Amino acid sequence: MSDVLHHHIKLPEGSIEKQTTTLNLGPTHPATHGVFQNIIELDGERIVSAEQTVGFIHRAFEKLAERRPLYQITTLTDRLNYCSSPINNMGWHLTCEKLLQVETPKRVDYLRVIIMELARITDHLICNSIVGVDAGAYTGFLYVMQWREHVYEIYEEVCGSRLTTNMGRIGGFERNFTNAAFQKLENFLKEFPAVWREFENLFKRNRIFMDRTKDTGAISAERALNYGFTGPNLRAAGVDYDVRIHTPYSSYQDFDFTVPVGTTGDNYDRWLVRGEEVWQSLSIIEQAYKKVQAFKGTEAEVYHADCPAYYLPEKKDVYTKMEALIYHFKIIMGETEIPKGEVYNAVEGANGELGFYLISDGGRSPYRLHFRRPCFIYYQAYSELTDNAMLSDAIITMSSLNLIAGELDA
Amino acid sequence: MGLNNEIIKQKLTEKFGDSVSNFEEQFGLLSFETPKEMNLKLLQFLYDDETLKFRFMTDLTAVHYPKELGRELAVVYHLHNFTDNVRLRYKVFTSIENTDVFTVSKLFSAANWMERETFDFFGINFVGHPNLKRVLNVDEMDYFPMRKEFPLEDQTRTDKDDEMFGRG
Amino acid sequence: MRPVRFNIHPKEAKLTDSIMVSEAPESYNGEGFMTTRFDRVIGLARKNSIWPLPFATSCCGIEFMATMGSHYDLARFGSERVGFSPRQCDLLMVMGTISKKMAPVLRQVYLQMAEPRWVIAVGACASSGGIFDTYSVLQGIDQVIPVDVYVPGCPPRPEAIIDGVMRIQDLVHNEGLRRRSSEKYQELMNSYGIE
Secondary structure, eight states, X not given: OHHHHHXXXXXXXXXXXXXXXEEXXXXXXXXXXXXXXXXXXXXXXXXXEEEEEOOTTOOOXXXXXXXXXXXXXXXXXXXXXXXXXXXXXXXXXXXXXXXXXXXXXXXXXHHHHHXXXXXXXXXXXXXXXXXXXXXXXXXXXXXXXXXXXXXXXXXXXXXXXXXXXXXXXXXXXXXXXXXXXXXXXXXXXXHHHHHHHHHHHHHTTOHHHHHHHTTSXXXXXXXXXXXXXXXXXXXXXXXXXXXXXXXXXXXXXXXXXXOOOOSSOSHHHHHHHHHHHHHHHHHHHHHHHHHHHXXXXXXXXXXXXXXXXXXXOOHHHHHXXXXXXXXXXXXXXXXXOOOOEEEEEEEEETXXXXXXXXXXXXXXXXXXXXXXXXXXXXXXXXXXXXTTOBHHHHHHHHHHTTOOHXXXXX | OOOOHHHHHHHHXXXXXXXXXXXXXXXTEEEEEEOGXXXXXXXXHHHHOTXXXXXXXXXXXXXXXXXXXXXXXXXXXXXXXXXXXXXXXXXXXXXXXXXXXEOOTTTOTTHHHHHHHHHHHHOOEEXXXXXXXXXXXXXXXXXXXXXXXXXXXXXXXXXXXXXXXXXX | OOOXXXXXXXXXXXXXXXXXXXXXXXXXXXXXXXXXXXXXXXXXXXXXXXXXXXXXXXXXXXXXXXXXXXXXXXXXXXXXXXXXXGGGOSEEEEESOOBTTTHXXXXXXXXXXXXXOEEEEESHHHHHOTTXXXXXXXXXXXXXXXXXXXXXXXXXXHHHHHHHHHHXXXXXXXXXXTGGGSHHHHHHHHHTTOO
């Protein structure tokens, strides 16, 4: 009987004796999460081992960056963590400013802080609501997504586009924030806290949600540090490392905020840490907004640093003044003097320490640009996080880690 | 007391003497290199030493310098000491003919995929790595795309006209 | 600084203005009966109940999430139920960059869909590779599967995605019943290597 079977069906090695089921949690996920694959060996409902495959959206950013001049690389950085593009943009501009030794005025710093914290809020908003969706609660996500639209409107006022913002330039912003932008920001600051409180009330002490997320996907602080975790995932494990506090950039030292830290590093802690960070970000935005409003007169017109060698002059000056014309020509044609050197700069992205390692050889495009992407580094730990876990817990662990495929693969 | 670049330099030259060389400080970050055989020993020393305490691997990547013969590929490690808030950059150079470098994935689990990515892009063979396969590119790819001699674009594509892009 | 004029006072919604009723197809009516063309009725039914499969890979996927949200509601067009199983869906919405590693997966998903099926390529990356003219990115999904509608943009605004879906609705409405078994369609499929 079995001879007949062997003639027509070729079974893989060891598949008859195997006690576990192989499940392909394939690259096509129910939207939201992005493309990565997990080949899981299941024993009933328990996971015995998991092997991850990434690279399904590898777009060769690092090689592309060697082709483009510094100011064109901003569009690439947008598409790293596309849920919070402005943070990537600002991080890149800060790296260039470090290399080019450009000092930005305080007003620019505060405006950057407002934008970065708004982006952080939107990213945590998506992550926490998606954890809810994976636990079965779609309403929270739909309700809170509406508020992303309000933030998109603010981005549109500043830079013109919604999602992949390409915001700002080396040295500041391309135009001053309009009154409309500030008004929309005020509306957001007035209305969003109530929304976030309502969203948190749905989940925070919800019996079902707590049962699903507590004690699943836990990681200890030592293992997390060894795996290179940063950001909310590390803070949930108990280590209070935040790039904004350790190496303050863009005048973060002028702001008063706390960094929420968890204890066990499980899914519930990660959810709570992100939720609390939204509150802290709201408070930072309010402080920054007050500081920006405090600038009066000509100081309120400052929106970029005074570095004509790297910042495109205004078009009307290009048509009338000689120096502006020369600078415009030099910047566009790539004749600016970019110093040689190596710089590593990190910002606190929504997922952790987003680092830019830039090696410049004096030419208009970098010699080598490497992105230190937090998602790529902490996704390695996924097999350890889901060791001997149930399949449904593994799904929630994956979404609570906030894996963004663009950042994973670059 | 605090740890600063002087103390790091001093401790390293005390322990390793002439093997550590090329101390540079760019934008406040100390960087140095050693011969490639010593990378694991040096990282272990940086990890264990009670003053240095570099217990976090921030980044691991490589750079290709085709003009420096015998030292074409550089593996660059970025380390971080959280308690004293000091960063460090450490490089090892290897030639393009023999690209064996010892793996550090037993010391830092973070280095596992970072070394796979470096292998995928530059072809550096990490000796002792548990699973050295390509991680981002297709498994069947037979060249190492980030090396300078290879082009960015896929040369077999027919719909984009290189002339129009100024690269014809 | 110019004074703010738009979008600061929310408008009241008037329900009677916003209900749209589909037009009946050309028909000959009599007492108690209506005769029309078979394909018109089928087209009408199909176009207002397209079930999309969101094949979202990257940034365009987030704009799709915004399109499905309450601000730009795609469910108004009948696409309330998005499915993730190819066997149950009509419209494959490819949103985001498809790399060469992902192309066989995309082809597999397309092959699993049952006729009639439509494909919409949302975004510059799905249409032609977008800004990523690199060794690892597929320069447009029409290298591996036939596409009906291309929506440009990086990412396209939700209004543009909705416009693309409306073009698909036009295609669905006007599609002949015999199209899928015609010779021309077979030739198209063969050129992609699909039986």
